[in-house]
Amino acid sequence: MNTLIILSAVGVLALFSEMLNFKKALGAIILLGLVGAFAADVMAWNTNRHYYNEMMVVDNFSVAFTGLLIVITFLWFIMSPDFFREPSSRIDHFALIIFALIGGQLMTSYNNMLMLFLGIEILSIPMFILAGSNKSDLKSNEAALKYFLMAAFATGFLLFGMALIYGATGSFQIQNITQFIKSQQGNIPVMLVAGILMMLVGLAFKVSAAPFHFWTPDVYTGSPTVITAFMSTVVKTAAFAGFFRLFSMCFESSSATWANTIWALSALTIIIGNVTAVYQTSFKRMLAYSSISHAGYMLMAILALNQYAQGSILFYATAYSISSITAFAVLLLVSHLAGNDSIESFNGLAKKNPLLAFATVLAMLSLAGIPPLAGFFAKYYIFTAALQQHYTGLVIIAVMGSLIGVYYYFRIIIALFKSENDDVVIPVNNTFKVFLVVTSVAALLLGIMPQLVAGIL
Amino acid sequence: MNPSSIPSDYLPIFIQFLVAAGFVVAVMVATHWLGPKRKSKLKLETFECGIEPQGNARIPFSIKYFLVAILFVLFDVEVIFMYPWAVNFKVLGESGLIEMLIFMALLLTGFFYIIKKGALKWE
Numbered sequence: 001m002n003t004l005i006i007l008s009a010v011g012v013l014a015l016f017s018e019m020l021n022f023k024k025a026l027g028a029i030i031l032l033g034l035v036g037a038f039a040a041d042v043m044a045w046n047t048n049r050h051y052y053n054e055m056m057v058v059d060n061f062s063v064a065f066t067g068l069l070i071v072i073t074f075l076w077f078i079m080s081p082d083f084f085r086e087p088s089s090r091i092d093h094f095a096l097i098i099f100a101l102i103g104g105q106l107m108t109s110y111n112n113m114l115m116l117f118l119g120i121e122i123l124s125i126p127m128f129i130l131a132g133s134n135k136s137d138l139k140s141n142e143a144a145l146k147y148f149l150m151a152a153f154a155t156g157f158l159l160f161g162m163a164l165i166y167g168a169t170g171s172f173q174i175q176n177i178t179q180f181i182k183s184q185q186g187n188i189p190v191m192l193v194a195g196i197l198m199m200l201v202g203l204a205f206k207v208s209a210a211p212f213h214f215w216t217p218d219v220y221t222g223s224p225t226v227i228t229a230f231m232s233t234v235v236k237t238a239a240f241a242g243f244f245r246l247f248s249m250c251f252e253s254s255s256a257t258w259a260n261t262i263w264a265l266s267a268l269t270i271i272i273g274n275v276t277a278v279y280q281t282s283f284k285r286m287l288a289y290s291s292i293s294h295a296g297y298m299l300m301a302i303l304a305l306n307q308y309a310q311g312s313i314l315f316y317a318t319a320y321s322i323s324s325i326t327a328f329a330v331l332l333l334v335s336h337l338a339g340n341d342s343i344e345s346f347n348g349l350a351k352k353n354p355l356l357a358f359a360t361v362l363a364m365l366s367l368a369g370i371p372p373l374a375g376f377f378a379k380y381y382i383f384t385a386a387l388q389q390h391y392t393g394l395v396i397i398a399v400m401g402s403l404i405g406v407y408y409y410f411r412i413i414i415a416l417f418k419s420e421n422d423d424v425v426i427p428v429n430n431t432f433k434v435f436l437v438v439t440s441v442a443a444l445l446l447g448i449m450p451q452l453v454a455g456i457l
Numbered sequence: 458m459n460p461s462s463i464p465s466d467y468l469p470i471f472i473q474f475l476v477a478a479g480f481v482v483a484v485m486v487a488t489h490w491l492g493p494k495r496k497s498k499l500k501l502e503t504f505e506c507g508i509e510p511q512g513n514a515r516i517p518f519s520i521k522y523f524l525v526a527i528l529f530v531l532f533d534v535e536v537i538f539m540y541p542w543a544v545n546f547k548v549l550g551e552s553g554l555i556e557m558l559i560f561m562a563l564l565l566t567g568f569f570y571i572i573k574k575g576a577l578k579w580e
Binding site for chain 2: 015
């Protein structure tokens with residue numbers, strides 16, 4: 001709860017920094033505020049307290065995911081300030097990011113459907129604005145409009161689902177709905193099933209699972225790269241935390257009604273995401289499709305729902321976010337110099353910028369799921385959790401998908417080692433070097449000692 | 458709420474709906490039927506407080522109107538929260554007062570922000 005208050009205070013401070021003339025100190029204030037919020041979050045470990053008439057509950061699940069969201073946002077702030085050079089309104093962008101983080105926190109700790117909805121909206125509305133924050137770029141405008149219209153459509157489904165669930169159970173409260181489902185002893189009313197499936201559609205849109213993924217490539221490509229980095233890490237993690245919380249704590253005992261749907265969603269997402277990523281020539285667009293395919297793997301944890309599922313989805317989100325933010329950071333530098341985000345602009349990076357190339361290689365290997373790195377154990381845990389629930393067919397599809405993944409991630413690594421005639425070294429400042437080293441070490445460390453994160457839950 | 462309510466429980470609402478809709482339709486039909494009809498140029502003209510209308514209503518107007526209108530709606534809706542609070546003032550007591558003060562402080566922060574951003578500047 002203190003986390004929420006600290007974050008809100010930082011957000012409001014960020015709004016006013018430009019008017020009250022402490023713009024220069026803002027970066028430090030935000031980073032300190034994030035550290036404070038993280039400390040407050042860790043202090044809430046094992047307290048399991050309920051707030052605001054049972055509207056919110058801070059349990060270990062929410063503490064772990066909130067902590068992860070804050071850490072990624074911290075990394076994001078370290079990576080981004082140099083690239084917010086447009087004089088127009090960068091201060092407001094920082095405030096919006098903090099507000100989006102608050103929405104993410106609500107999505108991890110809601111105890112009432114209304115709070116889930118509020119969280120999704122608080123997270124999404126800043127993202128619409130940020131997606132269009134590059135006002136002079138037509139693609140950015142397109143991304144904002146597309147994101148807004150599609151998200152509004154999906155929110156409609158989500159709300160309709162909630163209304164149907166309220167109609168069937170008479171409550172928005174998670175515990176009451178669970179009790180109602182249990183009391184029905186398998187005879188679940190059709191209205192409730194319809195409600196669950198509609199909420200599933202809305203949430204599948206938010207995590208960009210196929211066939212509700214059509215907005216993702218365009219929005220990810222059109223938005224400024226820093227914003228895409230935020231979307232594919234923090235927003236995705238928060239959406240999955242909300243998704244997982246809803247289905248594990250609320251709808252678990254009715255799993256017979258939605259398990260097949262999630263099975264199909266997961267398989268379809270893995271196949272479509274991976275196969276389409278192969279054909280991309282733009283690195284950014286490829287990462288967008290790769291984020292779709294990773295959503296497919298994470299859906300497997302929601303399907304499994306055993307004692308391993310919580311830890312595995314947390315670890316997957318961590319591993320994916322760290323590798324993904326590294327990849328976007330490198331893309332930022334490379335595309336800044338090359339003027340586009342095609343895979344060719346990575347050619348010969350190994351010779352020119354060994355550190356950048358090293359970080360990229362680790363990130364790609366981790367995303368592909370190659371053994372000593374975090375991404376391997378992330379997949380390992382998720383597949384194990386799914387196998388224990390006897391979803392062998394889905395695991396086979398997922399393994400095939402990751403094999404396709406290896407192909408397109410290695411295309412980047414091969415490009416890095418191609419010889420290139422021009423040797424323009426990309427200037428990398430020290431903060432950025434530290435950032436790349438930290439994320440690369442984290443990806444390695446989590447691969448060597450996965451229990452550090454996976455054992456928490 | 459009793460979750461096992463059956464469709465017939467909603468019958469009063471349905472009747473209420475029918476009565477409401479029926480009243481509107483009946484009154485509209487009755488006025489058209491009863492009232493005298495004299496159509497002249499003056500009678501068919503737009504009536505705006507007795508002042509003669511000028512030009513077309515469908516003209517492009519400044520986006521500033523839109524911004525001010527949106528901000529008005531925002532603050533209007535927020536102020537509406539004060540009505541239930543005022544009604545329950547005694548029940549909510551001291552903690553209610555403090556909560557409302559926090560709410561008003563946040564509202565004023567937003568107001569300060571839009572003034573400083575120049576959203577209300579007309580020129």
